[in-house]
Amino acid sequence: MSPRHALRAMLVSAALGLxxxxxxxxxxxxxxxxxxxxxxxxxxxxxxxxGQPVSAADYRGDVVLLxxxxxxxxxxxxxxxxxxxxxxxxxxxQAKQVRVxxxxxxxxxxxxxVLKQYVNDFGPQFVGLRGxxxxxxxxxxxxxxxxxxxxxxxxxAYEVDHSSAVFIFARNGQARLLAQxxxxxxxxxxxxxxxxRGA
Amino acid sequence: MSDLAYLLxxxxxxTACAVFALTLALYVRxxxxxxxxxxxxxxxxxxxxxxxLALNYAVMQTYxxxxxxxxxxxxxxxxxxxxxxxxxxxxxxxxxxxxxxxIPEPTWRWLCRPGVRVPxxxxxxxxxHPVLAPVLFVGLIYFWLTPSIHLTAMLDQRRYLLMNWSMxxxxxxxxxxxxxxxxxxxxxxxxxxxxxxxxxxxxxxQIALGAYIALSAKPLFDVYALCGRAWAISPMLDQQIGxxxxxxxxxxxxxxxxxxxxxxxxxxxxxxxxxxxxQTSDASARVPA
Numbered sequence: 001m002s003p004r005h006a007l008r009a010m011l012v013s014a015a016l017g018l019x020x021x022x023x024x025x026x027x028x029x030x031x032x033x034x035x036x037x038x039x040x041x042x043x044x045x046x047x048x049x050x051g052q053p054v055s056a057a058d059y060r061g062d063v064v065l066l067x068x069x070x071x072x073x074x075x076x077x078x079x080x081x082x083x084x085x086x087x088x089x090x091x092x093x094q095a096k097q098v099r100v101x102x103x104x105x106x107x108x109x110x111x112x113x114v115l116k117q118y119v120n121d122f123g124p125q126f127v128g129l130r131g132x133x134x135x136x137x138x139x140x141x142x143x144x145x146x147x148x149x150x151x152x153x154x155x156x157a158y159e160v161d162h163s164s165a166v167f168i169f170a171r172n173g174q175a176r177l178l179a180q181x182x183x184x185x186x187x188x189x190x191x192x193x194x195x196x197r198g199a
Numbered sequence: 200m201s202d203l204a205y206l207l208x209x210x211x212x213x214t215a216c217a218v219f220a221l222t223l224a225l226y227v228r229x230x231x232x233x234x235x236x237x238x239x240x241x242x243x244x245x246x247x248x249x250x251x252l253a254l255n256y257a258v259m260q261t262y263x264x265x266x267x268x269x270x271x272x273x274x275x276x277x278x279x280x281x282x283x284x285x286x287x288x289x290x291x292x293x294x295x296x297x298x299x300x301x302i303p304e305p306t307w308r309w310l311c312r313p314g315v316r317v318p319x320x321x322x323x324x325x326x327x328h329p330v331l332a333p334v335l336f337v338g339l340i341y342f343w344l345t346p347s348i349h350l351t352a353m354l355d356q357r358r359y360l361l362m363n364w365s366m367x368x369x370x371x372x373x374x375x376x377x378x379x380x381x382x383x384x385x386x387x388x389x390x391x392x393x394x395x396x397x398x399x400x401x402x403x404x405q406i407a408l409g410a411y412i413a414l415s416a417k418p419l420f421d422v423y424a425l426c427g428r429a430w431a432i433s434p435m436l437d438q439q440i441g442x443x444x445x446x447x448x449x450x451x452x453x454x455x456x457x458x459x460x461x462x463x464x465x466x467x468x469x470x471x472x473x474x475x476x477x478q479t480s481d482a483s484a485r486v487p488a
Contacts, residue, residue, distance in 0.1 A: 033425075038355040068427075141210060144354060146269040146427035163427035178354075180425060 031183035032191055039167060039175035042066070044139045046103065049116035049128035056173055062099045063195045065179075066167040068145055070106035070160050071118040076181065077102075080166065083185050085122045090189035094196050095125055097171075103129045103139060105147035105162050143167060170195050209265040212360065219256045226252075226294065229301025236300075244292045251288030254280050255367060268353060269429040271420055272440035278366050279444055282340070283452045286370030290378045291459070324387055326372050333397045336373040337404045339365055340445070344408065346419050353422040377456050380463050391460050398460070402453035409446020413439050 042056040042064055065084060069077035081102065088095040102119055104110035107130040110118075115128030131139070140146065145163035152158040166179040168191070177191055208216075226248060233240060257263055258277045267277040302310070309315060326332065343352060343362050352358045377398060381388040412419060418434045428437065 033350070035354055038351055038358070040356070144268060144356070144359075144426055146265070146429055148427070148430045150431060161427060161431050163425060165425040178425060180421070 031180035032187060033178040033180065035167075035175050035178045039178070040142050041175060042169045042173040043142065044103075044129075044131075044135070046129040046131040046135055046139070047112065049112055049119055051112045054127075054129070059099050059101070060173055061171050062097050063171055063192060064169040064173075065098065065100045066103065066143070066169065067100065067165075068103050068105050068140070068143075068147065068163050070104050070162070071110050071114055072106065072157070072159075073162075074159070076162075076164060080164070080181065081122050081126070083183070084166065084188065085126070086185035087188035087192060088123060088125055090185060091192060091196075094193070097196055098125055098192060100126045101129055102126060103131075103136070105136065105140075106149075106160050107131065107133075107136065168192075168195065171198070205262040207262070208260040209262055209268075210356065212260065214360075215256075215260050219252065219260070222252060222298075225298050225301035227301070229297035229299065232300040233297060240297070244294075245297075246292075247288050248292035248294050248297075251285050251292065254288065255285040258285075259363060259367075266429045268359070269423065269427060270432070271423055271437045272444060273429070275441040275444040277363070278340075278343075279448055281363055282336075282366040282370040283374075283449055286367065286374045287378060287452065287455070289371060290374045293379075293383065295383060327376050327387055327389075329376075329389055329393055329397065332373055332376050333401050335369055337401050339369050340405065340449075341408060344412070344445075346421070349420050350422045353426065374456075378459050381467070391464050394460050395457055398453040398456045402450040405449045406446055409442050409444070409449065411442070413442025413446055415442070 042059070045053065045055050048054045067077075067080060067084070069080070071077075081100070084100050088098060088100075091098065100122070102115075104115060110128070110130055112128075112130065115130060119126040119128040130136075143163075145165075147160055147162040150159040150161065164181040166183070167175060168177040168179060170176050176195060179188060179191075226245075230240065230245060258267065258280045263273070263277070266273040268274070299307075310319075326335070343349060343366070352362045376384075376389055377394050381391070415438065418424070418438055420438070423437065424434060428434075
């Protein structure tokens with residue numbers, strides 16, 4: 001191999017590297033990740049806390065926050081939902097155009113009645129969703145999240161490992177942001193405000 | 200979930216199923232055709248080919264794929280198979296004559312048309328370049344393990360598929376260049392000494408990256424916490440096992456590659472030795488006593 005060929009090969013490799021580098025994700029400060037064009041648009045068929053079958057179309061026009069958890073969750077879910085409630089309080093009257101969809105990954109224990117009482121504690125913008133195993137599997141595959149049941153203790157109680165991110169969708173159902181666990185309410189409120197303005 | 204369900208694709212990919220089914224069909228057709236014309240192929244070659252094909256299929260289109268999406272170390276195991284072990288097995292089975300015999304004649308004639316053959320040949324020679332091939336091989340590992348890029352590949356189904364296919368295709372290209380006997384590589388054959396240099400050169404950055412991941416004091420890849428792990432495991436342990444898989448077996452593949460290259464060298468020497476001996480005995484036979 002001549003030196004000229006070696007040089008050309010190195011240049012081609014470098015150009016390829018730069019081109020691929022264009023795929024690097026923009027990372028916003030404070031626990032927020034831009035996922036525009038990465039995460040699938042909002043779509044699901046589930047049942048809400050009133051026993052009504054609902055789909056993504058029912059929330060078109062609202063900014064939607066999608067979170068997976070379960071009502072027996074000892075820490076992560078209540079903390080995250082409380083932070084979201086706090087963020088909505090920051091928004092004031094605008095919060096009416098935001099929906100928080102809490103999808104239970106433990107539909108066996110989370111009946112509609114249990115879900116209803118649980119989400120009502122966080123506010124009127126909170127919707128509890130449950131589905132059959134097939135419906136839930138379809139949603140978790142779409143959002144590439146997982147859940148896993150731990151071994152039950154002597155009383156039959158068990159914990160469920162699940163995703164921690166909040167998926168945030170614009171009014172048109174397109175995925176925009178991922179909020180990491182621990183995102184402060186003020187940061188969430190600022191981003192929601194931007195999304196509500198149509199940004 | 201029934202046991203059988205674990206064998207079904209977690210996310211069905213028509214492309215993957217089509218590619219694997221077509222490859223299998225070509226190979227079986229080729230085996231049948233060769234058996235009829237030129238007799239036996241040693242049994243272990245099809246066995247190695249089918250094992251390589253099955254391993255690659257299993258990590259892409261069974262429940263394993265779910266585990267790979269939600270556990271860093273299983274993702275590393277998936278890439279160890281797609282980028283190293285699976286392609287190496289495919290190449291070691293010397294599949295080209297069989298696949299060639301399996302291609303229907305009209306398709307082969309179409310492939311031989313200058314409009315198809317010339318650009319394909321050019322692309323092949325470029326990808327088999329002794330500098331570009333190892334740079335691409337190591338570059339892809341580093342690229343998909345850049346934390347910000349890794350995150351997008353795990354969130355976006357299309358990028359995830361692109362990642363896995365890029366590993367498999369590059370794996371086949373690289374291990375073909377390293378492991379195929381010189382006579383099988385044709386005009387652009389790479390010398391065995393050069394292959395040893397390349398195998399050593401690609402081991403170093405893999406060791407460095409694997410060690411960096413395994414010894415890192417904090418989690419480098421957020422996506423597994425964001426989207427959930429397949430089962431409860433400490434994030435650091437997950438990352439350490441993943442780092443070790445990137446470090447040790449991946450680099451060991453270079454040693455295995457070296458042994459295969461040595462085997463080719465010895466086989467070539469044996470053949471040329473036998474030829475020389477034949478020539479001498481022919482020559483002495485011709486000399487009147």
